[in-house]
C-alpha cells in the first residue's frame with residue numbers, strides 16, 4: 001500500500017514538470033519541388049507561454065503554424081500538440097484537437113451579412129451543437145466582455161473599425177475556449193494605438209484564460225509586450241532564440257536589425 005502511494009506521489013511530481021504543449025522537431029516543407037521553405041525547424045511552446053516568431057516575409061512563419069493544425073502537411077518531421085502526434089491523427093482526431101486550438105489568421109474575416117452576435121453564435125453552434133439559445137447568448141456576451149466590446153453585439157461588421165473587427169475576430173476565437181491560440185500577424189494593418197490595444201488584449205487573454213500561444217508578428221512593440229520567448233526564423237531554420245532583452249543585444253547584426 002505504502003509503496004503504491006509513493007508511486008502516485010512520484011507520478012504527480014513528474015506531471016508538474018509538464019511536457020511542452022507544442023513540440024516541433026525537424027520540420028521540413030518544400031513547395032513546388034524547389035521552394036524549400038522549412039529545412040528542419042525545431043521549436044517548443046511550454047504550457048502558459050507566449051512564443052513570438054520573427055522572420056522576414058516569406059520565411060515560412062505562417063507555413064509553420066499551419067502545419068501545427070494540419071492545414072499544411074509537412075514533408076518530414078514531428079509535431080506534437082497536447083502530447084499527441086498530429087501527423088498520425090485521423091480526420092476525426094484532428095478535428096477534436098483543432099477545437100482546442102484557436103487561430104487568428106490575418107485574413108480571418110467576419111460574415112458581413114451577420115451581426116456581431118450572429119457571427120459569434122454561428123461559430124459556437126458549428127462546434128458545440130448541444131447548446132441552448134440561452135447558453136449561446138451567455139457565451140457570446142462573455143466572449144465580447146473578454147475583448148471589451150459588449151456594446152457592439154447588435155452591430156454589423158461594416159459598422160466597426162478595423163481594430164474592433166480584429167477584436168470581434170478574437171472574441172470568435174475565444175468563444176470556443178481554446179487552450180492554445182495561434183496569432184498570425186494580429187496587429188498588421190492597424191494603427192499604433194489600436195495595435196497596442198490588441199497586444200494588451202493578447203497579454204490579458206494569456207493571464208485570464210491561461211492559454212499558451214504562438215504569435216507571429218513584425219510589430220516589435222507587440223513582441224516586447226507579449227513574448228515570454230522569441231524565435232527568429234531564417235532560411236528555413238530557427239536562427240536565434242531568446243527573450244526580447246537578450247535578442248535585442250544579440251551578437252548577430254541580422255538578429256539585432258529586427259529590434260532597430
Ligand SMILES: Nc1ncnc2c1ncn2[C@@H]1O[C@H](COP(=O)(O)OP(=O)(O)O)[C@@H](O)[C@H]1O
Pocket residue numbers: 031032035037055056057058059060061062063064
Ligand atoms: N499553400 C502553399 N502552396 C505553395 N507555396 C506556399 C503555400 N503556402 C506558402 N507557400 C510559400 O511558402 C513560403 C513561405 O510562406 P509563408 O509561411 O506564408 O511566409 P511568412 O513567413 O511571410 O508567413 C512562400 O515562398 C510562399 O510562397
Ligand SMILES: [Mg+2]
Pocket residue numbers: 061062063184
Ligand atoms: Mg505569414
